[in-house]
Amino acid sequence: MTSDDPDLHTLVGAYVLDAVSPEERARFSAHLAWCSACRAEISELREAAASLGTAQAARARPDLRAATVAAAQLTGQLAPVIARKDIQAGHGRAARSSGAIRWISAAAAAIAVAAGVAFGTHAVDMQGRDSRHASGIVTDVLLAPDAVMRSAPVRTGGMAIVVASRRKHMAVFIAHGLRSLPRTSRYELWLMGPRGERPAGLLAVHRGGMAGPAVISGMSRGDMVGLTVEPASGSLKPTSVPVLMISPRGR
């Protein structure tokens, strides 16, 4: 079942980047036990991914060294494994000799497939939208060196994330699990701070209560991002109590 799943193989890149859900990670790891081509590809791509990490090398505080080494001396080590290699880590080469591992892998895959079905519908939902234009800006903000991420629950349900870059005077707003509203009203974003309350855009809510990414520009010092429920046409000033206030203020 899993070994022939053509969709699964397309996860190679995401798997190497750890950009998969725990269920997909398990499903793909199980798939690796059968797919030697995947294992070869993964070990190559993993070298490239590792470079992304080593390029960020920092200097650790010197005092951590003694503490960590001492902790290691008190920590037991896993015994070497002969018959079984770590499938999770892509080390599935020896698994062919182990019926038990095959069975466990298959069971894990079956569970993961069930979980993955629900997951897949969510991803497909996002396909219709055309926001390529904004995506460059979104990425700019998300990867800005001074980007700060905050998350907070929305009072009426759902979770919101704001990533803000003070230097760029911009923020990106994303939410999921928002309560759906009647046709007569909509969510509206606001910048609220010393410069007053300024509208920052109406939000469209998609399936799963997902909204955004919405780019908020013109942020200034002391601004918070607010969310209110407004008449469908939107408002120039908030007409209801915010269901969310997030402060992207840095230190």
Place this chain on the structure above:
Amino acid sequence: MGSEHDARGKRVTAGPQRAWGHPGAGARSPLGPASRLDDLLANVARGDELAYEAVYDLTSGWVLGVARKVLRDPAMAEEVMQEVMLEIWRRASRFDPVLGSGTAWVMMLAHRRAVDRVRAERSHADREMRAATAVIEFDEVTEAVEASLERERVQRCLASLTQLQRECVSLAYYGGYTYAEVAELLGVPAGTVKTRMRDGLIRLRDCLGGPGVQR
């Protein structure tokens, strides 16, 4: 020393007289840290504490760097770094040089742990905040990345990717986002994101010098 890296189980004497290097030095060494790290890990698997100290010196800076980048919180990054360093000690016997370099193995442990942690923090913040206030503060990280040839090389190769490839790879690796989240963030189909992650990594690999090239 260059011929030793594929010798599984080969014993390499780790002693105080051997200079294993210090953080950052390996990337520019002509032999490269890769094969040496593989040998050291084989010794760590046998409980060699001196080899472990050498592994710590070679890799802790990498591990801390990636943790900082993903977590954006210096204190949390240090915690993750220590956890990963202990995991290296504990799991060294599971490292198999035939399946990839020691560098890739260490960075896989590091990145996976950092990503798991950042996702847990996000959902933890979710739970905490429901009970408390609607405002949450995250520490801002001052980027303290060492300038290095390695860093420049990777930046150059990242720049050779298409914009979408670069966005997909960066948001996943440095942002800790899943491909589904990246699709959402960029407003492109999830299938496209998966494909771009894969061909982006392939292009990155080719640019960095292809498989099997020791740094």
